[in-house]
Amino acid sequence: MxxxxxxxxxxxxxxxxxxxxxxxxxxxxxxxxxxxxxxxxxxxxxxxxxxxxxxxxxxxxxxxxxxxxxxxxxxxxxxxxxxxxxxxxxxxxxxxxxxxxxxxxxxxxxxxxxxxxxxxxxxxxxxxxxxxxxxxxxxxxxxxxxxxxxxxxxxxxxxxxxxxxxxxxxxxxxxxxxxxxxxxxxxxxxxxxxxxxxxxxxxxxxxxxxxxxxxxxxxxxxxxxxxxxxxxxxxxxxxxxxxxxxxxxxxxxxxxxxxxxxxxxxxxxxxxxxxxxxxxxxxxxxxxxxxxxxxxxxxxLTRQGRQLYDRLLDATRAALGGVPAEANAERYRTLLAETFAAFPDDLKQMREEHLAYFRYFPTERGLAARSDPDRPLTWGALIAAGHVQVEPLVYExxxxxxxxxxxxxxxxxxxxxxxxxxxxxxxxxxxxxxxxxDELALYAQSQYRSMQACAAALELPNL
Known part of the structure; x- marks a missing residue:
C-alpha cells in the first residue's frame, strides 16, 4: 500500500x-x-x-x-x-x-x-x-x-x-x-x-x-x-x-x-x-x-514560571498544614488566592519576565507595514506598535x-x-x-516555530 x-x-x-x-x-x-x-x-x-x-x-x-x-x-x-x-x-x-x-x-x-x-x-x-x-x-x-x-x-x-x-x-x-x-x-x-x-x-x-x-x-x-x-x-x-x-x-x-x-x-x-x-x-x-x-x-509556563508556581504551591500547602480536603477546603482556597497574588496576572509582564510560552501572530497593521522602512524591528517594539499579537501557548x-x-x-x-x-x-x-x-523543550519549539512564521509573514527574516 x-x-x-x-x-x-x-x-x-x-x-x-x-x-x-x-x-x-x-x-x-x-x-x-x-x-x-x-x-x-x-x-x-x-x-x-x-x-x-x-x-x-x-x-x-x-x-x-x-x-x-x-x-x-x-x-x-x-x-x-x-x-x-x-x-x-x-x-x-x-x-x-x-x-x-x-x-x-x-x-x-x-x-x-x-x-x-x-x-x-x-x-x-x-x-x-x-x-x-x-x-x-x-x-x-x-x-x-x-x-x-x-x-x-x-x-x-x-x-x-x-x-x-x-x-x-x-x-x-x-x-x-x-x-x-x-x-x-x-x-x-x-x-x-x-x-x-x-x-x-x-x-x-x-x-x-x-x-x-x-x-x-x-x-x-x-x-x-x-x-x-x-x-x-x-x-x-x-x-x-x-x-x-x-x-x-x-x-x-x-x-x-x-x-x-x-x-x-x-x-x-x-x-x-x-x-x-x-x-x-x-x-x-x-x-x-x-x-x-x-x-x-x-x-x-517556562522553567522560571514552573519554579515560581511550585514555590507558591508548596508555601500554600505548608500554611494549610495538611492535605486539602473537605474539612479545610474554604481555608485552602483563601490561602491559595493570597499566596498566588505573587504570580503576575498580566500577559505582558508574564512574557517580559519569561514566565510563560507564547504564540506570535502578525496583525493586519503589521502586514500593511511590510514596505515601511521605519517599521519596528524588535519583538518588543513590534508588539507595542500593534504589528504582532501574542497569545499564551496552551499547557498540554x-x-x-x-x-x-x-x-x-x-x-x-x-x-x-x-x-x-x-x-x-x-x-x-x-x-x-x-x-x-521534555515538555518544556516542546513548548519552546512551538514558540520558536510561531516566531519564525510571524517573521516570515512580516518579511523580517533576520528577526
Whole structure:
C-alpha cells in the first residue's frame, strides 16, 4: 500500500478519542451528564466573553474545544507499558514528561502520551495519562508475589490489536479499513470488566495495601478510569455539579482562578461504586475506581514560571498544614488566592519576565507595514506598535500534585499511604523501552516555530 493511502495518525487518534468517549458514556452515564454541563458552560462563556472566543479562534483552539479529552489508565507490568507505547504510536502519541506520584502516597509513576506538534494537536488534542504500578513499593513479600503472579497471567491486548500494531510498524501506516478495525480492537484494552480475576479474600488483601493496587491487579484489563472534557470556567462547573446530581470533590486542584489562567485546574466527581464478581464467590462485591473529571487549561509556563508556581504551591500547602480536603477546603482556597497574588496576572509582564510560552501572530497593521522602512524591528517594539499579537501557548501536560490529589480523592481518605519519594525515571524509561520527551523543550519549539512564521509573514527574516 502506498503511503498516500494510509490514514494519518492524527485522524486515527481523533477516531479513537470519539470512540472512547462514546464507550465511556455508555459505561458511566454520569459522564454524559458531565459533558452536557461542560457544553452549557462553555457556550455561556463564549457568549458572555467575546474576547475569549476571539482568542480561541485566533489560536485555533476553538475547533478543538468540544473534542478536547484526556483519559487515564494504570498498568501493572513493564511489558504492558511498552506495548501501550506501541499502540499509542499508531495514533501519533509520544510519551511526554515523567511524574512521580509515590511521594504523594500513590504507588505509581507515570507519563503522558500525546501529540507533540501544534498542527497535530489542533486535529486531535487527545492525551492519556499512563501510570505504571510500583510493585517494589509493596512491603508484604507474599502479597507482592501474588500481584506479580496475577499480572503475569493476563493479556490486556487482543490478538488483532497486536497484529495491527505490528502491521503499522512494518508498513509505516494503516489503511482506512485497518485503521477502523484498530480503533475497535484497541478499545477492548480500555473497557470495564466486572469480573475480577481474584477471590474476595485476595481482593481485600490487595485493597488493604492500597486501593489503587487492587484496581490495577485484580481485573482482566486496566480499564480507563476517567475521561476529561475541557471547560472554560471550572469554578462554574464545580458550583453547577450538585444541581445535576453530581457530587464534586472538595477542592479544585492546581492554581487559583485568574484573569489569565495558567497550567491546569482540575476537579472531578467522586468514584462510582460498581458491582464486581469475585472468583469462587456467588455473592457479588463492589469496587470503586471510575470517575469523571473536568479540566481548565491555561498558559504553559517556562522553567522560571514552573519554579515560581511550585514555590507558591508548596508555601500554600505548608500554611494549610495538611492535605486539602473537605474539612479545610474554604481555608485552602483563601490561602491559595493570597499566596498566588505573587504570580503576575498580566500577559505582558508574564512574557517580559519569561514566565510563560507564547504564540506570535502578525496583525493586519503589521502586514500593511511590510514596505515601511521605519517599521519596528524588535519583538518588543513590534508588539507595542500593534504589528504582532501574542497569545499564551496552551499547557498540554499534567501536574503531579494535582494528579495525586485527584487519585486520592477518588480512592478515599483511607487510601492514604506513606511512601518515601521514589522517583526513578531510568526504571520507567527502561520499562517503556524509549526515552520520554521534555515538555518544556516542546513548548519552546512551538514558540520558536510561531516566531519564525510571524517573521516570515512580516518579511523580517533576520528577526
Amino acid at each position: 502506498a503511503a498516500q493511502d494510509f490514514v494519518s495518525p492524527d485522524r486515527i487518534r481523533a477516531q479513537f478519542s470519539a470512540a472512547m468517549s462514546l464507550m465511556y458514556k455508555e459505561e458511566v452515564p454520569l459522564y454524559g451528564t458531565l459533558l452536557a454541563l461542560v457544553g452549557e458552560t462553555n457556550r455561556q462563556v463564549l457568549a458572555e466573553r467575546p474576547e475569549v472566543a476571539h482568542t480561541l479562534r485566533q489560536t485555533g483552539e476553538l475547533e478543538r474545544l468540544d473534542q478536547e479529552r484526556h483519559g487515564a489508565i494504570r498498568v501493572g507490568t513493564a511489558e504492558e507499558l511498552a506495548t501501550l507505547a506501541r499502540l499509542f504510536a499508531v495514533m501519533g502519541m509520544q510519551p511526554v514528561g515523567y511524574y512521580d506520584l509515590s511521594s504523594a502516597g500513590v504507588p505509581v509513576h507515570s507519563t503522558a502520551f500525546r501529540a507533540v506538534h501544534e498542527a497535530s494537536l489542533r486535529i486531535s488534542p487527545f492525551r492519556v495519562f499512563t501510570s505504571l504500578l510500583r510493585l517494589e513499593l509493596i512491603d508484604d513479600t507474599a502479597l507482592r508475589e501474588l500481584a506479580q503472579g496475577l499480572l503475569a497471567q493476563r493479556q490486556i491486548f487482543t490478538p488483532a490489536a497486536l497484529a495491527l500494531i505490528e502491521r503499522c510498524e512494518r508498513d509505516g501506516g494503516l489503511g482506512a479499513a485497518d485503521a477502523e478495525r484498530f480503533v475497535q480492537e484497541a478499545l477492548h484494552t480500555f473497557r470495564w470488566h466486572p469480573e475480577a480475576t481474584v477471590t474476595a479474600a485476595q481482593y481485600r488483601q490487595l485493597h488493604d495495601q492500597h486501593r489503587l493496587i487492587a484496581d490495577v491487579v485484580a481485573f482482566k484489563g486496566p480499564h480507563i478510569n476517567h475521561l476529561t472534557p475541557r471547560t472554560l470556567d471550572i469554578d462554574a462547573i464545580q458550583a453547577g455539579m450538585p444541581a445535576k446530581g453530581i457530587a464534586p470533590k472538595a477542592v479544585v486542584e492546581g492554581p487559583p482562578a485568574r484573569r489569565h489562567p495558567i497550567l491546569l485546574r482540575q476537579t472531578s466527581f467522586k468514584a462510582l461504586q460498581e458491582r464486581v464478581a469475585f472468583v469462587g464467590d456467588s455473592d457479588r462485591g463492589s469496587h470503586t475506581a471510575r470517575f469523571g473529571e473536568i479540566e481548565q487549561r491555561g498558559a504553559a 501536560d499534567f501536574l503531579p500534585v494535582s494528579a495525586a490529589g485527584i487519585f486520592q480523592s477518588n480512592l478515599g481518605d483511607d487510601a492514604q499511604a506513606e511512601y518515601d519519594s521514589n522517583a526513578n525515571r531510568e526504571a520507567f524509561e527502561a520499562a517503556l523501552q524509549m526515552p520520554m520527551l
